[in-house]
Amino acid sequence: MSPVILSFCMLSLLVAVSKTSADEAAGDHCPLASHKMGKIGGVIDYGSRVGKEMKVAMEMAAEDFARSSCSKQLVLQIEDSSGDSARDAFFSLTLSAPVSFENNGVNASYRIAAAVELVDSNQVQALIGTMSAQDTGHLSKIDKNIKYLPIISLTSPAITPPSIAHQLPHFFQFSDHITFHIQCLAAIVGHFKWRKVTVIYESKNGFSAYSGILTLLSDTLKTVNTEIEHHSTFPPMSSLSNPGAFIEQELIDMRRRSNRVFVVVMSSLKMAVLLFSKAKRLGMMEKGYVWIVTDEIASLLNSVDSSVVDNMQGVIGFRTEFARTSKPFKRFRSRFRSKYRSEYPEEEEYCNPSIFALRAYDATWAIAQTMKNSTGKSSSKDLSKGISSRIFRGVSGVIRFKNNVLWQLPWFQIINVVGNSYREMAVWSPESGFSKTLEKRNDVNSSSSFEEWGPVYWPGGKGSVPRGWVISEKDKPFKIGIPSMGAFREFVHVSFDQANNKTCATGFSIKVFEATLKRLPYDFPYEFVPFNGPYDEMVKQVYNKELDGAVGDFSIEPGRFRYAEFSQPYIDSRLVMIVTTKSVKKITWMLKTFTKKLWLLIVAMHMFIGCLVWILERGSNTEFEGIGGMIWFSVTVIFYAHGQSLRNSLSRVVVAPWLFVILVVTACFTADLSSRMTVSRLEPSILDIDTLLKTNASAGCNANSFVGQYLTNVLHFKPENIRRFYSESDYLEAFETGYIKAAFFVEPHAKVFLGKYCNHFTQAKSTFPLGGFGYVFAKDSPLVFDMSEAILKVVESGEMRQLERILSSPNCSSDALRDNSSLDLEPFTGLFILSGSISAFGFLVAILRMGRNLQILSCIQRVLTKRRILRWASIHFSKENSTIPKTKDQVQTSTSVELELTNFAH
CATH class of the missing domain: 1.10.287 (Helix Hairpins)
Incomplete structure (x- = not known):
């Protein structure tokens, strides 16, 4: 190769390397952009963790888009909603525009002012930030042009009051609607069967302005048989001079109540950190307490230090699920950490991105991509149309808007704070409920209960599911009503102990109540309050909260459920008719x-x-x-x-x-x-209720019970034929004088009455099922479940059977209680079946013998011949015929049959 050619090659290589290095330094391999891009404005809070993540993510999106599209014309202008510029804009706005911001609060007013500044001064074509629908509604009233400006709200959860939604056609909510958050929260509460919760929320992002949120939460919890016992509203932390003192006092007030299930919703991370710090100091993170946090807190647990996690041990939460193991997310996370460390070195250790950073990145990219695809200078309407009609694939997943909200249904990951981090337990969706992992969401074998995948770490450590309530200071002692004038003292007998100056109560119902209390897992302080009046009135006393409960021989019947709830029946019951007996000695037939x-x-x-x-x-x-x-x-x-x-x-x-x-x-x-x-035999003087009604006879019942109404409304007695009595002695006198012909008792009372007077009274055939005896408590009282469980334990232990001996009486002889009915077929059924079966067999054999001279026998013999048993049959018939005298015809017939059999045999 010549030196000239070699020199030329070396020069070309150096030029290529120099050009490549220059392109890499510029960050792209493309020429200068030939078209102009627009401006995107951002309104976020630089002082919050979420705001910092959003700012870094939005800047990353602008840089990445410029690098990928060969454009340097995309302008990203971000305003701090809590900074000095926002305050200055707010004051200038209030001087020029007659708009009131009282309902939205100071922070919301600053956000609106910052947005107006971006639109009017910086001429942005789209907005991204933490502006709520309420903020945007006020913003559109100030500037009519803003009404059509594309605005992507990153506020989570998404809250859109029905009165505002139709007024904002270009307002996009890039977050899951609050309805899904509340449904997930209710699913967790319903799974553990907590009946009451206390709701804690921070008045921000329009939560207090949209009063329907609390109603929605209450209605959703009712679907799982739970109600909101108390709710506490915390003002924004920035508006409090001493936030710590305020939160501490609120927690002290909540600790005095009996409920121990606390749900933190719509809260900033700053407020939650201070809340759990105070809760731990007040002993509210110990055994028996339950804390549940929603997405706003659970999604940021990677962003807090170890001291905050230590204060939240045992907390259950749910956060928005996304593909955390995907390659786009891993690349994004690596670059995000690097950029976040450089801008906020004081938070270098906790720089993992949350769902809020991912959505801020995807929102910026989506608007920039829509601007790029627009031909010429795009208008606000064109941008809104492009955003709503396109499907974007970002680091947070597939992004698609339908009716200006996210089209896809969310998945929430259920987490449990344990140790230095948290444990991922399950995922939940509105369609599928609980499933083990996101990959197995369509698995038919997937469990519907996340508790099955490991023990839950509760505040105070592992253990059984907390009951969610305790006996609080306000509940001591419980006022328990007891009937002072019951018809049967065997159930409740009230007396006054003058020496100790207190009311004493004894009887079967009281003994069962005391045995039940021993099975409760907590102390139950109470005092008996005697009540002299009808039982229905005592139930209404519980309904009016003048009594906390009632103990006695209370029948569980439908009419009383309107006013109170009943425990599990501690004794079964029916309505029985008691009549006098008549002696029967003579036997005519x-x-x-x-x-x-x-x-x-x-x-x-x-x-x-x-x-x-x-x-x-x-x-x-x-x-x-x-x-x-x-x-x-x-x-x-x-x-x-x-x-x-x-x-x-x-x-x-x-x-x-x-x-x-x-x-x-x-x-x-x-x-x-x-x-x-x-x-001497005893028989009922009146056999059944039909006889009583036909003869228009009078009947007696307990004046304090529901039996009188039952006789009138259900059994159709005439009101004038019903006599009411207050004691068992009144019944005796009424029967002797003929004032009544029958008396109606609930079965436990009837057993006591007959135990004393069985020689003169007996039970008629007519009986009517009832609900049994139970204890009365206020509606939705958690005592109902605990007492019912304790009653079942008393029954299973065998103690209930021993207590029932109180109701028995040794006065009755067995002869007096003997049944007068005649002997029926039942005792002899087996004997008749045995004899009948043998007789049927004999009848079958007789029929076969009678037909042996007929053609049927020949057919049978041919079949038997094939089975090689004809020889045995021939011998058998010959022997039997030889023992029986025969007539001449019979001998001839028998001989012919034997010959025929012999021929067949040979």
Whole structure:
């Protein structure tokens, strides 16, 4: 190669390397842009962690877009909504525009003023920032041109009041709507079955202005049987002179209440850090407490130091889920960390990007991409149309707007703060509910409960799910009403201890209540309050909160559920009718010993067996030929068999079990008949309620119970025929004088009454199911669940059976309570089945024997011949025929059959 050529090659290589180095230094490999890009404005809070992340991300997006599109004309102008320029703009705006900002607060007013400054002074074509729908609504009133300016709101969660949504056609909410946040929150609360929560929120971003948020939260929680017991509104931290003192006092007030489930929504990170610091100092991060945080806090846990995480041990939260393992996110995170460290070196250790940084980056990129794709100078309407019609793929995922809100449904990751970080437990979506991971969201085998994937670390450490409430200082002691004038003292008996100056209560209901309290996992201070009046009035006292509960023999019935809730029944109950008894000694007809069904079955079986034995014995005993012989043999079959005159072995097999049945039935008949003739029997004077209604007789009931209304409304008694009494002695006098013919008691009361007076009263056949006895508590009281669980423990332990002995009485003899009904078929069912089966078999054999001379027998014999058992059949028939005397015709027939069988055999 010549030196000239070599020199030329070396020069070309140096030029190429120099050009490449120059291009890399410039950051791109493209010529100067030939078209002009627009301006994008940003309104964020530089003083907040979210604002810092958004600022860095938006600047990254502008740099990346300029590098990728070969353009240096994209201008990004960001205003600090809490800085001096925003304040100056606010004051100048209030002097020139007659607009009131009182409802939005100072911070919102600064945001609006900063946005106006960007639009009017800097001529931006689109806005990005933390402006809410309320802010934008006020902004459009100040400047009509702003009404059509594309605005992408990064406020999370998205809140759009219905009255404002249609007024802002170019307002885009790049965040999940608050409805989904509230649904996820309700799903967590409902999973652990907490019945009451306390809501804590910061009045920012229009939360207090849109009063429907609290209503939406309350309605959603009601779908999981939960209600908001108390809500506490914290003003913005910047408006408080001493935020720590304010938060501490609020927490002290909440600690005095019984509820222990706290939900922090719509809160800034600054407020949450101070809140949990004060909560830990006040002992509100210990065992028994529950804390739940929403996306605004949970998404920033990577951005706080270890002291903040230490104060939040056991907190449950949910954050927006995205592809954290994707390559675009990993590249973005690496560059974000580098840039964030350079701008905020004091936060170098905690510089991981959150979902808010990703969305700020994607929003800036989406607007810039729309501007680039627009031909010529694009108007605000063109930009809005381009944003709403395009699908963007960013680091936060697929971005698509429908009706100016995110089109895709969100996924929230459920986390649990443990140790120096947090544990990822599950993901949740509005469509699928809980699932284990985002990858298994469509797995049919995926569990619907995130608790199954490991124990939850609660405040105070691992353990069972906190109950969510305790007995607070305000609840001591509980006022428990008891009936002082109950009809039966065996259930509740009230007395006054003058020595100790206190009310004493005893009885079955009180003993069960005391046993139940021992099963509660906490102390239950209470005092009994005697109540002299109807039970329904005592239930209403609980409804009016004059009583915290009521203990006694309260029947659980539907009408009372309007005013209170009941525990699990501690004893079952029915409505029974009690009447006087009448003595029965004389036996006119012995037939009453058995029921008609049993008599008919005995006669039918006897005749059937008699006829069957007659068929089997007819060839051996000529005296029983004809219909008359059959009838006589059927009548005398037992005596005939007893005299051992039966010659056929099959007849003996049929008759033997029937003889045993007759023996047993005869013994029972003799025993029952002897009892009826010697022992005085008691029968109800009135058999059932129909008889009582037909005779228009009067009935008595407890004056303090619901039974009177039940008799009138359900059983259709005339009101004038119902007599009400206050004590059991009143019933005795009323029965003696004929004032009433029957009395209606709930079953536990009836057992006590009959235990004392069983020689004179008995229970009629009419009974009506009821709900049992239970304890009364206020509606939505958490005591209902705990007491019900404790009652079941008392029942399972066997203690309830021992306590029921209080209601028993030794005064009743077993003879007086004996049943007067006749003997039915049930005791003899097995015997009749046995005898009937054997008789049926004998009948089948008899039919086969009768048909052996017919052509059917020949067919059977041909089949048997093929089975090689004809020889056995031939021998069997020949032996049997030899033992039975035959007529001349029979001998000929038998001989022909034997010859035929022999021929077949050979």
